[in-house]
Amino acid sequence: MLPELGQFALILALLLAGLQAFFGIAGPALGRERWMAAVTSAVAGQFVMVATAVGCLVACFVNEDFSVRYVAENSNSALPLFYRVTALWGAHEGSLLLWIQLLAAWTVAVAIGAARLPRRFSARVLGVLGVVSFGFLLFTLATSNPFLRLDPPAGDGNDLNPILQDPALAIHPPILYTGYVGFAVAFAFACAAMLEGRLDQQWARWTRPWTTVAWAFLGCGIALGSFWAYYELGWGGFWFWDPVENASFMPWLVGTALIHSLAVTDKRGLFKSWTLLLAILAFSLSMLGTFLVRSGVLVSVHSFAADPARGIFILVFLALMIGGALALYAWRAPLLRSTAGFEFGARESFLLFNNVLLVVAASTVFAGTLAPLVSDALKLGTVSVGPPYFNPTFMLSMLPLMALLPLGIHAGWKRGHLKDRQRTLLMTLAVAVILAAGVAFGIYSHGALLTPVGTALGIWIILASLVDPIDRWRRRLSLPRSVLGMTIAHCGLGLAVIALTTVQSFTVERDVALAAGASTSVGGYQFRFDGVAPLEGPNYDAIGGTIVVTRAGAPVAVLRPQKRQYWVQHQAITQTSIRMNRGNNLLVALGDDLGAGRWSVRIQIRPLVSLIWLAALVMAIGGVLAASDRRYRSARAAEAPAGVALPGEPAG
Amino acid sequence: MNRFLLPLGAFLLLVVVLAIGIRHAPEKDIIASPLIGKPAPAFSLPDLSDPSRTVRSSDLRGRWYLFNVWGTWCYECRAEHQTLLEVQQAARLPIIGLDWKDDDAQARDWLAQLGNPYERVAVDHVGRTAIDWGVYGAPETFLVSPEGTVVYKLVGPLTQATWTRDILPRLSRQPLPGS
Numbered sequence: 001m002l003p004e005l006g007q008f009a010l011i012l013a014l015l016l017a018g019l020q021a022f023f024g025i026a027g028p029a030l031g032r033e034r035w036m037a038a039v040t041s042a043v044a045g046q047f048v049m050v051a052t053a054v055g056c057l058v059a060c061f062v063n064e065d066f067s068v069r070y071v072a073e074n075s076n077s078a079l080p081l082f083y084r085v086t087a088l089w090g091a092h093e094g095s096l097l098l099w100i101q102l103l104a105a106w107t108v109a110v111a112i113g114a115a116r117l118p119r120r121f122s123a124r125v126l127g128v129l130g131v132v133s134f135g136f137l138l139f140t141l142a143t144s145n146p147f148l149r150l151d152p153p154a155g156d157g158n159d160l161n162p163i164l165q166d167p168a169l170a171i172h173p174p175i176l177y178t179g180y181v182g183f184a185v186a187f188a189f190a191c192a193a194m195l196e197g198r199l200d201q202q203w204a205r206w207t208r209p210w211t212t213v214a215w216a217f218l219g220c221g222i223a224l225g226s227f228w229a230y231y232e233l234g235w236g237g238f239w240f241w242d243p244v245e246n247a248s249f250m251p252w253l254v255g256t257a258l259i260h261s262l263a264v265t266d267k268r269g270l271f272k273s274w275t276l277l278l279a280i281l282a283f284s285l286s287m288l289g290t291f292l293v294r295s296g297v298l299v300s301v302h303s304f305a306a307d308p309a310r311g312i313f314i315l316v317f318l319a320l321m322i323g324g325a326l327a328l329y330a331w332r333a334p335l336l337r338s339t340a341g342f343e344f345g346a347r348e349s350f351l352l353f354n355n356v357l358l359v360v361a362a363s364t365v366f367a368g369t370l371a372p373l374v375s376d377a378l379k380l381g382t383v384s385v386g387p388p389y390f391n392p393t394f395m396l397s398m399l400p401l402m403a404l405l406p407l408g409i410h411a412g413w414k415r416g417h418l419k420d421r422q423r424t425l426l427m428t429l430a431v432a433v434i435l436a437a438g439v440a441f442g443i444y445s446h447g448a449l450l451t452p453v454g455t456a457l458g459i460w461i462i463l464a465s466l467v468d469p470i471d472r473w474r475r476r477l478s479l480p481r482s483v484l485g486m487t488i489a490h491c492g493l494g495l496a497v498i499a500l501t502t503v504q505s506f507t508v509e510r511d512v513a514l515a516a517g518a519s520t521s522v523g524g525y526q527f528r529f530d531g532v533a534p535l536e537g538p539n540y541d542a543i544g545g546t547i548v549v550t551r552a553g554a555p556v557a558v559l560r561p562q563k564r565q566y567w568v569q570h571q572a573i574t575q576t577s578i579r580m581n582r583g584n585n586l587l588v589a590l591g592d593d594l595g596a597g598r599w600s601v602r603i604q605i606r607p608l609v610s611l612i613w614l615a616a617l618v619m620a621i622g623g624v625l626a627a628s629d630r631r632y633r634s635a636r637a638a639e640a641p642a643g644v645a646l647p648g649e650p651a652g
Numbered sequence: 653m654n655r656f657l658l659p660l661g662a663f664l665l666l667v668v669v670l671a672i673g674i675r676h677a678p679e680k681d682i683i684a685s686p687l688i689g690k691p692a693p694a695f696s697l698p699d700l701s702d703p704s705r706t707v708r709s710s711d712l713r714g715r716w717y718l719f720n721v722w723g724t725w726c727y728e729c730r731a732e733h734q735t736l737l738e739v740q741q742a743a744r745l746p747i748i749g750l751d752w753k754d755d756d757a758q759a760r761d762w763l764a765q766l767g768n769p770y771e772r773v774a775v776d777h778v779g780r781t782a783i784d785w786g787v788y789g790a791p792e793t794f795l796v797s798p799e800g801t802v803v804y805k806l807v808g809p810l811t812q813a814t815w816t817r818d819i820l821p822r823l824s825r826q827p828l829p830g831s
Contacts (some may be wrong), residue, residue, distance in 0.1 A: 155725070156725075158726075273656065277659060280659075281659075284663070291670070311674040312671075312674055315667065315670055315671060315674065318667070319664075319667045322663060323660065323663060323664065323667070326659050326660040326663050327660055329656060329659065329660070330654060330656045330657040330659070330660050331656075333656040334654065334656055370666075370669070373669060373670070373673045374669055
């Protein structure tokens with residue numbers, strides 16, 4: 001019964017999404033008050049129906065109903081309960097359902113948050129979200145129904161893909177999708193503004209908190225994925241420029257540009273059409289990510305089972321929705337005129353650089369990701385674009401961005417006041433350079449030029465960000481959450497820059513063959529291999545190795561890497577063992593049995609790698625804090641005339 | 653010209669590229685196996701119908717054959733079984749089965765009940781041969797040439813559609829010996 005109930009709920013959700021889209025868009029266009037009033041009911045109904053469908057599928061997983069094809073393909077009676085629940089999004093169909101559920105949740109949140117906005121506008125926002133939801137529900141029902149039955153039922157399930165049986169990856173999709181889907185809200189706000197044909201500073205203020213929260217979730221999701229790839233895949237790296245990683249990174253980069261551009265539109269009423277375009281772009285890239293992962297167009301380690309029919313459906317949907325939004329943009333954007341101006345050297349000009357550089361960075365990633373596809377389409381043969389392309393090109397746009405950031409924070413709106421700030425900027429820069437030189441030559445004593453440069457930039461960003469808040473705090477001035485959040489996020493970025501450039505230069509990797517009792521010395525640590533022993537998990541057999549790590553005779557850690565063989569899918573999984581020591585990340589993975597008690601062992605020492613994920617978390621916390629500022633919550637926040645000091649603007 | 657039209661133009665161009673990409677997508681599955689174009693991994697395994705006999709890869713030289721990995725525990729294989737029987741009845745080429753990590757008695761029952769499309773079935777209890785062939789799930793099907801080269805690999809159940817689209821053209825390109 002449950003699968004049928006779930007399917008029925010999904011069909012009802014589709015109808016309600018259709019109503020939501022129709023009433024939300026036609027209501028304001030025809031001036032029908034009652035239609036507009038009906039939109040929120042459709043939103044609530046759709047949420048309940050989608051939640052019912054999700055509940056049914058979860059129940060099928062928990063009850064081990066292997067007559068449901070999706071359950072039989074992604075679960076097994078030996079699978080622990082936690083993974084039976086997270087197996088919901090272990091493959092294409094269920095993860096699509098999760099996408100829809102999160103979109104429905106965002107839509108409810110928008111419906112509540114937008115209740116105080118003008119009714120025409122909020123109806124349009126919800127209507128656009130209804131279009132997005134309708135498309136995805138139709139996609140699910142037409143090509144990817146998770147409720148299909150098997151006849152005869154399977155005796156037992158095929159098990160969840162073993163590499164997904166991991167806590168970090170279990171929660172990675174919901175967080176990542178919350179970010180992806182959140183950009184749908186920014187997209188809907190942009191479309192609603194274009195339908196209205198009006199875009200003012202108030203609009204930017206409404207849009208900002210939603211966008212910032214979506215951005216924060218996306219950042220967390222990407223970091224979790226990177227963390228998982230680091231310790232689970234055992235290749236020893238935190239970023240591979242894999243198409244699917246890029247697919248999540250591009251919307252993050254454009255989203256970063258968007259939250260900065262929105263700040264300008266909010267404070268100064270400038271960059272209007274540009275902000276609209278970025279909002280469309282951020283969501284388009286999120287959708288493109290969905291398309292690339294599921295259509296089999298690009299080959300990736302993360303790919304879902306590729307199905308060209310699904311790819312065609314998403315492509316058509318994408319073409320209609322994004323194409324429609326861009327056509328609307330071509331029609332409406334010329335009407336938006338910005339009256340205000342600004343001087344070169346004012347904060348606006350730095351935020352313009354920020355936007356340009358971030359979009360350039362996103363474009364280089366985009367070009368690299370799609371290069372294999374384009375060369376394939378033009379029959380130029382299969383090319384592979386890897387880190388040798390991505391690392392330098394990405395750095396080329398990021399380094400100037402980092403260098404301009406401290407200047408931008410200290411520049412005033414409208415007029416360039418940098419001269420007054422010269423002393424502060426030079427002081428912080430000097431301190432940063434001295435500290436970086438000390439770290440680079442004192443601790444690591446060797447290294448590429450990149451590390452001291454990166455470290456200096458990172459420290460400079462942090463110091464320059466902290467100057468004003470500390471000054472305010474000492475003078476007991478209020479510190480609005482938007483400023484505090486911005487400061488924290490910029491500090492997080494500084495930490496990320498330091499960590500990334502350090503890891504890049506000082507990683508030590510060694511693959512060694514060790515017999516039981518033998519030792520090897522890597523990067524100042526001694527690793528003693530104490531042999532292997534068989535283990536048994538809930539649904540796998542494993543071989544566990546023991547490696548004792550010491551430094552100058554003092555014990556550091558005992559690492560226990562495993563090689564697991566899952567029962568059902570017969571897949572061998574390398575479970576790495578990781579320990580932190582003095583800022584270094586020691587990673588050990590068990591390789592192959594070389595016979596006669598000898599094993600190949602991979603040892604890696606990466607300094608500061610954990611700081612990368614920590615920094616991503618810090619940035620996200622900053623974003624959420626900024627989004628919770630009071631000024632976004634009051635509907636009639638005072639329209640301060642331009643040029644007058646606003647909260648969020650540094651004193652001076 | 654309206655410069656605000658540029659994003660739309662760029663987007664439409666992208667859609668065209670992606671549409672071409674989708675058309676090529678099915679071929680990517682084939683490139684995915686590193687075995688394509690390489691000699692089929694050798695094996696020597698007991699025969700399911702008579703464990704005292706041995707199925708050797710060297711015996712299969714000199715003609716085209718399909719190498720099909722299956723097991724009674726694999727329900728997708730049940731879906732595929734009908735297609736295999738049809739292929740066998742059309743007698744285009746022999747199918748060699750690899751019964752993977754399975755119970756022999758159950759496997760014999762399965763073939764007795766559903767019909768036996770296989771010329772011979774090799775039994776792989778430990779999964780060693782499956783690992784050599786790079787199998788990551790059942791069913792998987794390989795097309796092997798008379799020279800013993802893996803020409804094509806299919807992950808998932810064989811259907812009439814894949815048979816006519818992917819396998820038949822490869823056979824007709826180099827005519828079957830004796831046909």
